[in-house]
Amino acid sequence: QGVSSEKNRKTYPTIKIFNYEGPAKIIVQCVTTDEPPLLHADSVVGKQCENGVCVGYVNPDNMTASFPNLGILHVPRRIAMDFCMGLCIFLPPGEDRQSIRKAAEQRAKKMDLSVVRLMFTAYLPDENGHFTRMLEPVVSGPIYDSKAPNASNLNILRMDKTSGSVAGGEEVFLLCDKVQKDDIQVRFYQENENELLWEGFGKFGPTDVHRQYAIVFKTPKYFDIYINNPVSVYVQLRRRSDGETSNAKPFLYYPQKQGELQQISKMYAEQ
Structure with a gap:
């Protein structure tokens, strides 16, 4: 359609x-x-x-x-190989059969x-x-392809935490609909009347995506660690390949305690 x-x-x-x-x-x-x-x-x-x-x-x-x-x-992939072999017939004259087959294999392997x-x-x-x-x-x-992971709509079902420190680094468990581990991001962002004020991304690796339905990540540091009052932002999934995004969930950044703020300031001053 x-x-x-x-x-x-x-x-x-x-x-x-x-x-x-x-x-x-x-x-x-x-x-x-x-x-x-x-x-x-x-x-x-x-x-x-x-x-x-x-x-x-x-x-x-x-x-x-x-x-x-x-x-x-x-x-299937094996038919794609035959297809690419047919296309390689049009390579410049003088190419030997081994070169043609190698070119076909590379083309078929690269084809999504x-x-x-x-x-x-x-x-x-x-x-x-x-x-x-x-x-x-x-x-x-x-x-x-309707069976491909990146064909499905992105959707956050549940998170075990909906708030965290402005310093970031807190572990969050997120349940979602099917995702592809090498093609997914957890995006934090803040807007004001459709103007993007800030964005950051959760930290995780491919092994932190469990059976394509759960992601364990660490929250990003908010850009201002000296806030005095809690700040509301949003969290969503974003697919790297096409920029497709999921529904957005609210997330609350809360201020650091005074002692922890001093420790963080000292740490950044030493870097």
Whole structure:
């Protein structure tokens, strides 16, 4: 479905051609999230598709083309290897078979099989009526495999602490929906009328993410350790790869005791 699809109003992937009226042919393919995008081993399937490619034509009344029956056929890593071997046939002449295989292995290993983008390429007719005049392709946002960890919505379910010292370093247990240990951050932030005043990040490593549903981290130090009154901030999960964030939970920073403040000041003065 389209990115703006709703429960009672479905939309579908649609493109529009501007500054031109007339026939146009549209080719849809799966590509990677790389820049520039590369052909992906996964393929599009549907009524208008053949051999992993979908073909459509624009409606001349509004110069749009919609694709209501698209699906994505996911392939395992070994098939991706064969796909990349096929692409490596187009390497410069003189490359030996071992070099081709090595290039294919590197390409297949690098390819992220959990996410694709759709690339739409429009072709306009030439003077002979053949669709040979290619326009600049447009690429969709990332489309994640529904079984991939980074396809799920981020959500904080519970934290065992909702307050802590401005000095930071306090251990917190956080329960969440499924996350990917190498692609997740615990972000603390403070806003004033949508203006970001401060942000910090919880400290933890990949081994502190337990079975993708719990994170044990240490709170960051608040930027002002000399506060006299408690300060309210927020905590949320953030995915590194796409910047997606979870719901925000309140967190309270409270002032240090006078003796501890002096010790902290001395410690920072010695550094």
